[in-house]
Amino acid sequence: xxxxxxxxxxxxxxxxxxxxxxxxxxxxxxxxxxxxxxxxxxxxxxxxxxxxxxxxxxxxxxxxxxxxxxxxxxxxxxxxxxxxxxxxxxx
Amino acid sequence: xxxxxxxxxxxxxxxxxxxxxxxxxxxxxxxxxxxxxxxxxxxxxxxxxxxxxxxxxxxxxxxxxxxxxxxxxxxxxxxxxxxxxxxxxxxxxxxxxxxxxxxxxxxxxxxxxxxxxxxxxxxxxxxxxxxxxxxxxxxxxxxxxxxxxxxxxxxxxxxxxxxxxxxxxxxxxxxxxxxxxxxxxxxxxxxxxxxxxxxxxxxxxxxxxxxxxxxxxxxxxxxxxxxxxxxxxxxxxxxxxxxxxxxxxxxxxxxxxxxxxxxxxxxxxxxxxxxxxxxxxxxxxxxxxxxxxxxxxxxxxxxxxxxxxxxxxxxxxxxxxxxxxxxxxxxxxxxxxxxxxxxxxxxxxxxxxxxxxxxxxxxxxxxxxxxxxxxxxxxxxxxxxxxxxxxxxxxx
Numbered sequence: 001x002x003x004x005x006x007x008x009x010x011x012x013x014x015x016x017x018x019x020x021x022x023x024x025x026x027x028x029x030x031x032x033x034x035x036x037x038x039x040x041x042x043x044x045x046x047x048x049x050x051x052x053x054x055x056x057x058x059x060x061x062x063x064x065x066x067x068x069x070x071x072x073x074x075x076x077x078x079x080x081x082x083x084x085x086x087x088x089x090x091x
Numbered sequence: 092x093x094x095x096x097x098x099x100x101x102x103x104x105x106x107x108x109x110x111x112x113x114x115x116x117x118x119x120x121x122x123x124x125x126x127x128x129x130x131x132x133x134x135x136x137x138x139x140x141x142x143x144x145x146x147x148x149x150x151x152x153x154x155x156x157x158x159x160x161x162x163x164x165x166x167x168x169x170x171x172x173x174x175x176x177x178x179x180x181x182x183x184x185x186x187x188x189x190x191x192x193x194x195x196x197x198x199x200x201x202x203x204x205x206x207x208x209x210x211x212x213x214x215x216x217x218x219x220x221x222x223x224x225x226x227x228x229x230x231x232x233x234x235x236x237x238x239x240x241x242x243x244x245x246x247x248x249x250x251x252x253x254x255x256x257x258x259x260x261x262x263x264x265x266x267x268x269x270x271x272x273x274x275x276x277x278x279x280x281x282x283x284x285x286x287x288x289x290x291x292x293x294x295x296x297x298x299x300x301x302x303x304x305x306x307x308x309x310x311x312x313x314x315x316x317x318x319x320x321x322x323x324x325x326x327x328x329x330x331x332x333x334x335x336x337x338x339x340x341x342x343x344x345x346x347x348x349x350x351x352x353x354x355x356x357x358x359x360x361x362x363x364x365x366x367x368x369x370x371x372x373x374x375x376x377x378x379x380x381x382x383x384x385x386x387x388x389x390x391x392x393x394x395x396x397x398x399x400x401x402x403x404x405x406x407x408x409x410x411x412x413x414x415x416x417x418x419x420x421x422x423x424x425x426x427x428x429x430x431x432x433x434x435x436x437x438x439x440x441x442x443x444x445x446x447x448x449x450x451x452x453x454x455x456x457x458x459x460x461x462x463x464x465x466x467x468x469x470x471x472x473x474x475x476x477x478x479x480x481x482x483x484x485x486x487x
Binding site: 006008010011012014039053062082084085087088091 | 335
């Protein structure tokens, strides 16, 4: 499945804007992502392993934290995960 | 909307209004009543820069009766690539004055109220209370959280837009049933992770696209027509011209707009965003240290070069920037640094350099964490070098 990497985090994903991973759940997909790009881990997760709250994770168009199974939601290769960070530019 | 004047007290339209707004009047979704609602409305534009320019212009053109503008900044040449409300002759002038002049020329009947100040916890509630809707066109996280919290506390909808390079976001926050900014992002990113437009660059047209989306939402809220972006996050990718929509929900546990709010007054937003004030930087032993990285001044670098001392500079800008101007550093663009660490000597003190000192600060922190024993950041970057040491080095 595809994971979209937002501009501010691309530095830590080798400059890529999308990464392909093989996974059965959202959590596995994130694990696959941070295994391939370890520098992303601290930007996405707290030391306790929780997703940082300035980063939102969307499975297709739904916020993962509002899905009944949250990160344990099963995914298929047709699904897309988007990491949506906060941006503040306006000037 | 319970804050817009009810039908009986809507202002009349003058003969000028009738001719000026004729294209609105013949639209079923607007009509006389809609135009009267626009005339009665009071909208606050926070910022008259990238987003604020198209926002303020289109709201003025549409006949918003009272438009408040908040800005304390001065027009700079580099603004004119996108801040289209300002002109070349306005360089050096207060943005507020420049903007007000253009808006009045476009539509003299609009009441423009200038707020020549930086919005802060001390004044935000007082300023925002006199308006019906706020359009947030600011450029930093602390102010975005400030505007959000103030809007929720005062029950004023917030037409939100933000941009970064070639991507934008838009939504409407702080309505009674809808989410607020904190429902989406309870926590700001650490300072330095998301560069500003000055550091990261921005496609000039982008704030035009997003700013007009914000203006559209403001007008729809006033008219009470159409489907607003409440509960929806519109994502704009201008480079690929793709528009996506994500669902936003009100977080019942949101500290500001949730069922049991813990934030009931405005806080210190700089502290909330982890921004250490300049005076709190560690300057012990005459050194300036930021986030554990010693800052090297351009004057000190020049001294070292002249004295023949080691000056090992790693330039983390992009190749096209290097072509414009460089000071002899070894070019490793920031995104390549993690995979090219083998090329960066661990035995020498590494001086990381970029355009203004922001990207290089992040890379310096990265190198430190990667185990480099001696890393410093060239404060102010190549711009400072051009300004203070060698003006023949091209600024850009």
